[in-house]
C-alpha cells in the first residue's frame with residue numbers, strides 16, 4: 001500500500017502538539033505535509049515488489065561468484081523510527097547461468113530497506129529473495145550499519161557498527177564463505 005500522505009500529515013500535526021509546539025506557527029505550518037512527502041520516499045519500499053525487480057535475468061553462462069560490494073543503505077529502525085545507515089554487500093553464485101542486472105541487487109536492498117526495519121530482518125529478506133527468485137547455488141548478504149537510535153539518544157555510542165550476515169546454499173561452505181568474506185572486507 002502506498003504511503004497515505006494526508007494521514008501521515010495529520011499524525012505529524014498531532015506529534016508537533018505532543019512535543020509542545022504550535023503547528024500553526026509560521027515555520028511549522030507546512031511541516032506536516034513536508035514530512036508526509038519525505039516519508040513517502042523513506043518508506044517507498046512498502047510498495048516495492050522484489051519478484052518484479054528480479055524478473056530481468058540473462059543467460060550468460062557464468063556460474064561463478066557475482067558480488068556487489070558497498071551498496072549504500074538508508075533504512076529506518078522500527079523501534080524508534082530513526083535512521084540506520086551503512087553498507088550492504090550482496091553476492092550470489094548463479095545456477096545455470098541465471099544472472100540478474102547488477103543494479104537489481106541494489107534495488108532489492110532498497111525495496112526492503114525503505115520500510116520500518118530491523119537490520120537482521122533486512123539482511124535475511126534480501127538473501128531469501130535472491131534464493132526465491134534467482135534460484136542460485138548460493139547467496140550471501142552482509143550489512144554493516146550505524147543506528148542513530150544508538151548514537152543521538154539512548155546509549156549514545158557513535159561509531160558503533162552492527163554487522164549482520166545471511167548465507168544460503170553453497171555459500172555456507174566454510175571455504176567459500178571465507179573467500180567471499182575476504183572479498184567483502186577487501
Ligand SMILES: Nc1nc2c(ncn2[C@@H]2O[C@H](COP(=O)(O)OP(=O)(O)OP(=O)(O)O)[C@@H](O)[C@H]2O)c(=O)[nH]1
Nearest residue numbers: 077078079080117118119120147149150153154155
Ligand atoms: N536487534 C536489533 N535491535 C535494534 C535494531 N535497531 C534498534 N534496535 C534496538 O532495539 C532495542 C529496543 O529496546 P527497548 O528497551 O524496547 O527500547 P529503549 O528503551 O528505547 O532502549 P535503548 O535504545 O537501550 O534506550 C534497543 O536495544 C535498540 O538498540 C535492529 O536493527 N536490530
Ligand SMILES: [Zn+2]
Nearest residue numbers: 077079080149
Ligand atoms: Zn532504534
